[in-house]
Amino acid sequence: MAKRRSRPRRTPRATILRRRRIAFGVVALVLVGLVMLAIAPLVSLTAAWNTEVRRQAVDLRDFDPGTLISDAEFYDGDAMTAGEIQSFLDDQVGECRDDSCLARLRTELPARGPIVSDATGATVCEGYDGGELSAAEIIDRIQRACGISAKVLLVTLQKEQSLVSGRTARAPSPEQLGAAMGARCPDDAPCDPGRSGFALQIAQGATDLKSYSASDFMRQPGQHYIAYSPDPSCGGSDVTITNEATAALYNYTPYQPNPAAIAARWGTGDACSAYGNRNFALYWALWFG
Template sequence: MQYLYDSNGTMIESIDSYNGKQVYERDASKRLTAIKTFNNNHLVEEKKVGVTEFENLMTSTTDSNLIISPMSTTVYEDTIIKGIDMNQLISDSQFTNTSTMTSDSIQTFLESKDSILKDTVLIYYLDTSGKPYFKGDTINAASSIASNAKSNGVNPKVVLATLQKESSLVTAKPGTVAYSSRRFYFAMGYGATDSGDDYTKGGFNLQISGGTATLKKRYDEAPATGYPKVFTNINFGKTVTSNGVTYNNYVWVKNKATYSLYKYTPHTIDTSLLPTVGGGNYLFVSIAKGWWGTNLWD
């Protein structure tokens, strides 16, 4: 599906790959009033949304998002969210390109962001109860990112974008985040899963090494052929509609790199943030575009 928005970020149309289109009409207060369905530019259905129906829609779940039945997972669909192609987040060659940044260029990049990571990081580990403790270990973030990206065969930009997606540490200023905080000991989300935390993976050094290794491991485990493939049970296994936009519990992926990223983070967006669109692999690509623009992963 491709979603079109107006200048205020309100979704106005959804278009599929088979000449189908839905147009969402709203009143002056942006309340949904009608849904028109077209096939080959011919109107085939118009559904009026009255006040009572609208209010029922908005109160049908506690988070104001309508949970609906999943669509077919047997026919390929484009998934484009605010201009970002969620079917191919990055190419395989870009994902495995380790030459995009050196340790020195990563350090310069962190300094340009006035990042807390430009300085020596104190490493806090987790004990068996999940309590952080310090035993004197420190690390240089730029050097660790560069060396682990190189040894695992992963683009260091992928590591940086994942780090920012998970903890926002790249843009955190010195002194604003405690080294003993979750943002550091689970900095790349490695071991911090939807089903619970693995305390043995807590520690900034383990996050960089383990997180980068896991990204490559998922890439190596990805099917070699047969793309596009449908990736199911994402977004907590729920299909959610917010502001007239449907975010499915599946997505079609076109290559091994995208497969890896969805295995690492099984979300197109973070549906808990709706109606704000953010989180998930949408945020991953948004971060990279904001930092590197047209050069993106090169």
């Protein structure tokens, strides 16, 4: 008697559909990955192009050496949250090459008590707790203690050591982090070693910027002769400083841009050009203006 041939076992329809869905999902993921790889350079190029367009749109035709920034913007101790600062750093720094970039940096902030002016009795900065913090958390903690806007601190970090945007920002050196704010860093000598390091630089820079008004120290609003550069032969002009914030910036960086520096915008002026306060104005307009 002949054997009856067994029929092939049929795969249930539900299993077939499930396998198809899995296959389609895998194919879709591969396609999405390929598309992302293809467009990533375009996204990067577009972001760079947009940044350059914004840079070129910033001009200094209305630059007023007597009013570099308003008091309300300068002394805003609640200008940004730590999360907003972190997002800003992520966006501006871009792809970090190591953990020294400000988007990744974590370092120790020593605790500090309140600082009170001996001259006026006014509080320069409130005390704060220390700890190992991110760069964004340090900037936020210091802005609130000293009442100096995080935006001002970010622009100062850029104008002093290019730590927020550009090639340097992606992998700053220990020396650049050590002089982050240019605080207690004279033009003709090394920085004060007791004020070296990212966290100490943020603390000292913000304290100095606040102390000029709180301690009624150095230039105050009014007419002052402001030089164009450290070279006395380059001259300068009388400037009517209209507010405490502008006075603080000239106390911190005691030169005004000359006509060549203004005309050059992001470029190089002449042998008598100084760029600190010009670059402050440019980056403020680019990022927050």
